[in-house]
Amino acid sequence: MKQFFSVGTGLTLLFFLSSFCPAEETSPSSDKKKNEKYSAKELVMKTMGGRQFWGDVQFFQGWKIQQHVISQHYRLLDPKDQRHASGSLADCQQRLEEIKAAEQLPPMRGKAVILVHGIIRSSKSFVKMKETCQQKGWLVVPFDYPSTQRTIPENANYLGKVIQSLEGIEEINVVVHSMGGLIVRSWLAQQDVVDPRVKRMVMLGVPNQGADMADRFRSNLLFKAIFGPAGQQLVTEVNSDFISNLPTPPFSFGVIAGGRNTLKGYNPLIRGDNDGTVAVSSTRLPGAADFIMLPVLHSFMMNDPETISYTLRFLETGVFRDSGKPQPIPVPQTVTVP
Structure with a gap:
């Protein structure tokens, strides 16, 4: 019972939850019209x-x-x-x-962009990103999945079915936020051959090395109840090797992290610079074609104008900066002992 009623733990968890759950924006609803095309x-x-x-x-x-x-x-x-x-x-x-x-x-044709939300969220959290992509003439696929009710691999199965259903689409790009990036990497682990139509992906605040906050709260009963089985898989390698065993995307991908560019980030409970929920160091996935850090909080990245601008540039050109000069994240060289 102490897990529930510790004031310090409760306030800390409340702060953590608030970083995931701001009110989600929705597009303005149109006037209701009588639908005469369908029978009772x-x-x-x-x-x-x-x-x-x-x-x-x-x-x-x-x-x-x-x-x-x-x-x-x-x-x-x-x-x-x-x-x-x-x-x-x-x-x-x-x-x-x-x-x-x-x-x-x-029929569907041309280029599609799949938007994959994070835990506790829905595709509605991508409203501004969706609108901007549509202005480019791209078909936007706002993917929804039961993030708190199923494990990451189980949710990846849903993504696989949606990708399979995109008949006629010639090119697929992906924009992922937070746990959404782990959903895609888990989907990759389930593929014998990755769909060749998938060309590029932008990761927004993805905990590619796990989340310190998940480590802190993984045993808390309230955290377990709210975040479900997937929440237990967000821990760092210290507590699980699930994330470390996920594959690196074989296609071009870029990483956007949120942070203050200081030794301490927005959340003092997280080691090093961070976006309030995920450490900058955790977002860095070796093999990324480009990396950039922006002064933006975790829960607002998807609809931040600067983040959207960099995201679209990467989807179109493969780099974030208009200079065309990338800052890739190198893959560590393995040392062979003679």
Whole structure:
């Protein structure tokens, strides 16, 4: 019981949670219109939320099919998060095909950008990044997964299904925040051959070496209840080798870290410079084509204008700076003992 009621631990955990859970922005809702295209049998309904219990398994032009982690049933959502079907996967796929024909939805093609959120968050946390990518003419895939209900490898399975569903897309780029980067690396571990369409990835505040704060709170009952099984996998190598065994992406990737460029970062509980949640040193993954540190807090990186600018430049050119000069993170040379 001391774990729950220690004032110091409680306040520290509250600070930690607040860094993950600011209010998520949503796009302005449009006026409600009567939908006369569908019969009462296919009544269109606004979802009731519960994003932590649904994982995406298929995507098409903003439409997505999701699976519930407990009941295992599926639902079909339109780009405005309105439900158009519910039941088996086959039911939802059939309904999607009917809608494709009725609305004459064009096939997907060109370049897609998958946005992968972090733990406790949802794709809504990428609203400004999404809008900016769409202005480039890219198809944006706002990937949702039950981050607190399943392990990182289990959530990576959802990502794999979504990537498989992107038929017609010629190039795939990925932008990941926090644990989202570990989801992608876990997906890579599950592949015999990585989809050759995946070209570039930008990592925003990803704990590639684990998170000190997860080490601190991993035994706390409240932390376990809120962050779930994936939260236990965010610890550093001192407590687990899960993250250290994840593969390095075989495609070009860049790392953006948040920090103050001082010996102490935004959070005094984290060793060295940090963004309030993840240490700068933890974001550095050897093999990165480029690295840059910006004065931005962890939870606001995805919608920070400067971060978005650097992210888009890397997706287009493979470097962060307009000078074209990268600052790669070298892979340590192994010493062979004769």
